[in-house]
Amino acid sequence: MDWVKQLNEAINYIEENLAGEISYDTISKIAQCSVYNFQRMFSYIADKPLSEYIRSRRLTLAAFDLLNSTEKIIDIALKYGYESQDAFSRAFKNFHGVLPSIVRNETVQLKSCPKLSFQITIKGENHMNYQIEQWPAFKVMGISHKLKTAAAFEVIPQIWESAWKEGIMKRLIENFPDYRPAGFLGIAAGGQWGDSEEMNYIIAVTSHVDIPECEHIPALAGMQEFSYPAATWAIFEANGELPNAIQKVYKQFYTEWLPNSGYELADLPVIECYMQENRQEVWIAVIKK
Incomplete structure (x- = not known):
């Protein structure tokens, strides 16, 4: 399936279920990638988190309902996933700047978040350094942390910080085998x-x-070993200061490289490689269409 078509079908699914439950499982099935990768991809393309986009669309439609219907505020709140009128009112004011009760009694200015639509973009402003490699199976050793997918963007930086404080990184450095991915x-x-x-x-x-x-x-004591199969990897140079260097690569990958490449995503984790002197690589497993 065409990558851009997959993204637009995922957006259509979200749009059709704004007044109801939105299943992240279904989104990932449509997009044919993990929820985490879809959230990351979405944030780089749309310049906002997926959760914020969904919330903004719901509050946009809620404002239309207040203006064009006689539904009770509590019913509108429940319709768009809020458990109470108070919670809805707080979210509505944070987004629109006014309480929902005022909308029906006064002429006020409201905000609107339009439905997104993805399309192929060919800018050519910045080149990408990459290589396609048929890489053999490999193993890694390290520490795994289970976390809520929705909280990944907030929690992952804390995991790195704790790993340095707890001496995990020092142990890895001392036993560094210097294999690729490096x-x-x-x-x-x-x-x-x-x-x-x-x-x-x-x-x-x-x-x-x-x-x-x-x-x-x-694997060192207290660490685990993880295995990955032989696969085709698109390996992107992401040198520069973090996090901007990595973020720039992801944004260009999803908006420019992947839609035009003739490849689609493989069902393997994305690997970020952090080396010395602001040198980084991003390994993304791909399959030829």
Whole structure:
């Protein structure tokens, strides 16, 4: 399926269910990627989190309902997923700047968030340095953290901070085997449809690559080993200051590279490689269409 078509079908599903329950499992099925990757992709393309977009669309429609119907405010609140009128009123005021009760009694200025529509963009403003590699199976060793998918963007930076404070990074440095994927690895695993509420985030280093000359480094005490199959990887250079360098690569990948590449996403985690002197790589598994 065409990547841009998948994104627009996911947006259509959200639009059709704004007055009801929106299933992140269904979104990920439509987009054919994990919930976490869809959320990340969406935030880079739309410049806002998926949850904020859904909330803004619902509050936009709620304002229309207040203006054009006689429904009770509590019924409108429940319709758009708020458990109480107070919660709805607070969210409505944060978005529109006025309470919903005022909308029906006074002429006020309201905000509108339009429905998004994705299309291929060919800008050519900034080039991307990348290579396509058929990489053999490999193993990594590290620490895995289970977290709520919806909270991933807030929690992951805290995981890195704790890993430094607790000496995990020091232990990895001291036993660094210097295999590719290189450097410290940030791996978002799981969060696929059917199991989208939770995911694992792994901080690791590569401990073995399935080639004859590579020695297997056993996992250190208290760490786990994770295996990944041979696959085709698009490997992007993301050098520069963090987090902007990584974010720039993701935005260009989803908006420009992937729609025009002839590839689609493979069902494997995205791997971020953090090396020295502001050098980074992003490994994204792909399949030729």
